[in-house]
Amino acid sequence: xxxxxxxxxxxxxxxxxxxxxxxxxxxxxxxxxxxxxxxxxxxxxxxxxxxxxxxxxxxxxxxxxxxxxxxxxxxxxxxxxxxxxxxxxxxxxxxxxxxxxxxxxxxxxxxxxxxxxxxxxxxxxxxxxxxxxxxxxxxxxxxxxxxxxxxxxxxxxxxxxxxxxxxxxxxxxxxxxxxxxxxxxxxxxxxxxxxxxxxxxxxxxxxxxxxxxxxxxxxxxxxxxxxxxxxxxxxxxxxxxxxxxxxxxxxxxxxxxxxxxxxxxxxxxxxxxxxxxxxxxxxxxxxxxxxxxxxxxxxxxxxxxxxxxxxxxxxxxxxxxxxxxxxxxxxxxxxxxxxxxxxxxxxxxxxxxxxxxxxxxxxxxxxxxxxxxxxxxxxxxxxxxxxxxxxxxxxxxxxxxxxxxxxxxxxxxxxxxxxxxxxxxxxxxxxxxxxxxxxxxxxxxxxxxxxxxxxxxxxxxxxxxxxxxxxxxxxxxxxxxxxxxxxxxxxxxxxxxxxxxxxxxxxx
Amino acid sequence: xxxxxxxxxxxxxxxxxxxxxxxxxxxxxxxxxxxxxxxxxxxxxxxxxxxxxxxxxxxxxxxxxxxxxxxxxxxxxxxxxxxxxxxxxxxxxxxxxxxxxxxxxxxxxxxxxxxxxxxxxxxxxxxxxxxxxxxxxxxxxxxxxxxxxxxxxxxxxxxxxxxxxxxxxxxxxxxxxxxxxxxxxxxxxxxxxxxxxxxxxxxxxxxxxxxxxxxxxxxxxxxxxxxxxxxxxxxxxxxxxxxxxxxxxxxxxxxxxxxxxxxxxxxxxxxxxxxxxxxxxxxxxxxxxxxxxxxxxxxxxxxxxxxxxxxxxxx
Numbered sequence: 001x002x003x004x005x006x007x008x009x010x011x012x013x014x015x016x017x018x019x020x021x022x023x024x025x026x027x028x029x030x031x032x033x034x035x036x037x038x039x040x041x042x043x044x045x046x047x048x049x050x051x052x053x054x055x056x057x058x059x060x061x062x063x064x065x066x067x068x069x070x071x072x073x074x075x076x077x078x079x080x081x082x083x084x085x086x087x088x089x090x091x092x093x094x095x096x097x098x099x100x101x102x103x104x105x106x107x108x109x110x111x112x113x114x115x116x117x118x119x120x121x122x123x124x125x126x127x128x129x130x131x132x133x134x135x136x137x138x139x140x141x142x143x144x145x146x147x148x149x150x151x152x153x154x155x156x157x158x159x160x161x162x163x164x165x166x167x168x169x170x171x172x173x174x175x176x177x178x179x180x181x182x183x184x185x186x187x188x189x190x191x192x193x194x195x196x197x198x199x200x201x202x203x204x205x206x207x208x209x210x211x212x213x214x215x216x217x218x219x220x221x222x223x224x225x226x227x228x229x230x231x232x233x234x235x236x237x238x239x240x241x242x243x244x245x246x247x248x249x250x251x252x253x254x255x256x257x258x259x260x261x262x263x264x265x266x267x268x269x270x271x272x273x274x275x276x277x278x279x280x281x282x283x284x285x286x287x288x289x290x291x292x293x294x295x296x297x298x299x300x301x302x303x304x305x306x307x308x309x310x311x312x313x314x315x316x317x318x319x320x321x322x323x324x325x326x327x328x329x330x331x332x333x334x335x336x337x338x339x340x341x342x343x344x345x346x347x348x349x350x351x352x353x354x355x356x357x358x359x360x361x362x363x364x365x366x367x368x369x370x371x372x373x374x375x376x377x378x379x380x381x382x383x384x385x386x387x388x389x390x391x392x393x394x395x396x397x398x399x400x401x402x403x404x405x406x407x408x409x410x411x412x413x414x415x416x417x418x419x420x421x422x423x424x425x426x427x428x429x430x431x432x433x434x435x436x437x438x439x440x441x442x443x444x445x446x447x448x449x450x451x452x453x454x455x456x457x458x459x460x461x462x463x464x465x466x467x468x469x470x471x472x473x474x475x476x477x478x479x480x481x482x483x484x485x486x487x488x489x490x491x492x493x494x495x496x497x498x499x500x501x502x503x504x505x506x507x508x
Numbered sequence: 509x510x511x512x513x514x515x516x517x518x519x520x521x522x523x524x525x526x527x528x529x530x531x532x533x534x535x536x537x538x539x540x541x542x543x544x545x546x547x548x549x550x551x552x553x554x555x556x557x558x559x560x561x562x563x564x565x566x567x568x569x570x571x572x573x574x575x576x577x578x579x580x581x582x583x584x585x586x587x588x589x590x591x592x593x594x595x596x597x598x599x600x601x602x603x604x605x606x607x608x609x610x611x612x613x614x615x616x617x618x619x620x621x622x623x624x625x626x627x628x629x630x631x632x633x634x635x636x637x638x639x640x641x642x643x644x645x646x647x648x649x650x651x652x653x654x655x656x657x658x659x660x661x662x663x664x665x666x667x668x669x670x671x672x673x674x675x676x677x678x679x680x681x682x683x684x685x686x687x688x689x690x691x692x693x694x695x696x697x698x699x700x701x702x703x704x705x706x707x708x709x710x711x712x713x714x715x716x717x718x719x720x721x722x723x724x725x726x727x728x729x730x731x732x733x734x735x736x737x738x739x740x741x742x743x744x745x746x747x748x749x750x751x752x753x754x755x756x757x758x759x760x761x762x763x764x765x766x767x768x769x770x771x772x773x774x775x776x777x778x779x780x781x782x783x784x785x786x787x788x789x790x791x792x793x794x795x796x797x798x799x800x801x802x803x804x805x806x807x808x809x810x811x812x813x814x815x816x817x818x819x820x821x822x823x
Contacts, residue, residue: 382634441697442697493522494526
């Protein structure tokens with residue numbers, strides 16, 4: 001029971017940890033390495049027109065809900081225009097207005113999008129009453145005949161929609177379609193007609209205008225598709241291919257048949273859309289994605305803390321990594337070290353000095369500290385004052401070191417001022433206890449063991465990959481906890497014990 | 509190479525530190541009992557209560573001002589040992605061999621004044637020799653006299669016998685002989701010899717000095733293998749009774765043999781080392797398993813001792 005309980009607990013820890021990790025990695029796209037970059041697109045709408053010394057009002061549709069992208073930032077550039085953004089239940093608009101303007105005017109709208117699969121559409125209730133369009137003869141009979149024919153061959157709304165598109169796209173168009181299209185075979189006309197026909201058949205549908213966002217282009221073209229309201233959801237159809245999906249690089253912009261820009265008080269309107277491709281740190285993109293997809297996750301993440309706190313956690317979260325490797329070094333390898341976690345603390349102090357210099361400084365200071373300790377031994381002081389005296393002596397040593405390094409113009413010397421003095425004192429104290437208790441050989445043994453352990457731990461703690469991973473995916477702490485607990489039940493031999501008991505393997 | 513070694517160790521039944529801690533120490537030694545063995549004064553009191561032979565306690569000093577009054581007590585004893593109750597590794601132990609006009613004479617023929625002895629006692633009390641720096645007690649006790657039997661087996665110092673007692677059954681034992689190198693200390697790390705003892709018969713097997721198997725004492729040249737220790741049954745009895753004394757299921761019992769008073773309990777250890785396996789050239793595991801299987805049937809001391817004869821003679 002106890003055993004099952006234990007392994008079940010570990011299993012649960014692993015599941016939670018890996019589950020969160022997988023979600024953040026696969027769905028939110030949090031990067032696993034620090035250098036990872038992702039593509040983002042900067043899209044610019046360039047509107048120009050001639051003003052005619054009268055009030056100008058420009059209305060531009062802003063990108064709304066899109067299945068493939070989210071907008072991470074947007075801004076409006078216009079000299080002295082008043083800017084108002086509006087949202088109705090289908091679209092977002094911006095209205096630029098000015099009392100009087102003359103000559104050529106330029107208005108810019110820029111936004112950046114990140115590629116994200118956005119799950120559910122924002123509105124699942126039909127936001128308006130379905131208007132049944134009025135068809136006049138001969139269109140009405142043509143439409144009715146066409147719909148009747150299509151209905152006959154379809155099982156449900158989905159297949160009805162597909163069949164209808166197929167008929168509209170047939171080359172050459174059949175008689176009824178030709179009448180309805182009025183011999184005008186533009187894509188716009190076809191899409192509009194499709195929506196009207198669907199409305200006539202009591203199926204809510206709407207035109208979606210958007211652009212392809214994939215590569216750099218200076219002249220992105222508006223492409224249309226259709227959304228059909230089926231079972232409380234807007235499903236997207238490509239009316240030209242007749243398929244129930246659109247390309248992953250399609251950015252839906254606005255819905256309806258109105259043009260992108262509406263201008264009053266000017267002429268020679270020119271609208272141009274350009275798409276720029278940029279690289280962004282994957283983590284920034286992932287954060288924006290998380291904001292949209294699961295804002296609560298971000299609310300409870302370390303990123304919600306103020307920056308100084310985050311800096312603390314950057315360091316604090318590394319300690320479990322160090323501790324895990326220390327457990328392995330001690331319980332599986334059998335390395336002897338001072339104290340339980342002393343090497344992790346020593347490794348932390350190496351952070352300021354870097355490894356090689358850290359080891360050298362550490363060894364020198366420990367040796368000096370030991371000498372001081374042995375000298376103090378003559379006076380047989382009580383523990384607290386013994387420690388205190390040691391601390392004072394070490395601070396004096398560090399001060400002297402700093403001055404020497406500074407005089408020699410070695411900048412590295414400055415870093416020991418941050419060298420955690422307390423860690424050093426504790427180490428020396430630990431070492432002297434070992435020295436008294438188990439002799440100088442054991443003490444030297446443990447000292448070397450501690451430095452080796454600290455170096456290995458340092459290597460695993462302070463490389464950019466583990467720093468990055470543990471901060472972006474703190475749920476990995478649960479995995480580390482599980483492994484540490486599992487190691488706590490390790491009954492096998494330690495590597496060094498194999499050497500210690502080597503003689504016995506020859507016995508029977 | 510490593511898989512081969514591991515297989516071989518498993519076959520012999522070597523217990524590693526991890527297994528000792530998980531399966532034996534943490535399972536059979538309740539933590540709250542540790543103070544009983546960490547404090548030599550408490551151990552001694554318990555032993556006296558249980559009727560187990562220990563070096564006689566002349567006096568115990570717990571408060572500073574007692575230090576001045578101690579000389580009247582010490583005058584009565586020609587030799588005595590002053591030691592901290594919670595010291596380790598022999599630190600702070602002072603062996604007084606006799607009196608002189610100017611004070612006391614130590615083992616190394618140095619004279620120390622009454623005042624110096626008082627200071628030493630005050631230092632022990634303040635915790636200079638106890639590990640955590642905790643305030644300590646001072647024990648003044650009988651100096652164990654070297655039994656002539658061991659005279660040539662040791663170079664200075666006092667040999668002792670370590671017996672591992674598991675659930676009241678002595679399962680493995682070794683003798684530790686000080687050498688010139690170990691400075692008279694019976695500590696294997698520091699160069700003492702570990703000599704395996706057949707737990708059933710009390711006859712020594714081979715000695716291990718650092719990593720070498722030896723049969724003679726390196727300093728005295730005396731044969732150390734095949735010696736039959738005197739009164740072995742008494743030693744086993746004494747060790748087995750320590751289970752009731754401390755309540756620790758897995759413990760190391762350190763025994764010294766006095767010339768006049770016979771075997772005496774020196775101290776108990778809640779985490780006995782694993783070197784005893786090297787000294788005996790045998791693994792602990794088969795014996796631990798056997799005792800675990802049978803200990804419910806072993807109710808009396810006699811049953812526990814006869815269990816050793818029955819199962820461990822040829823293991």
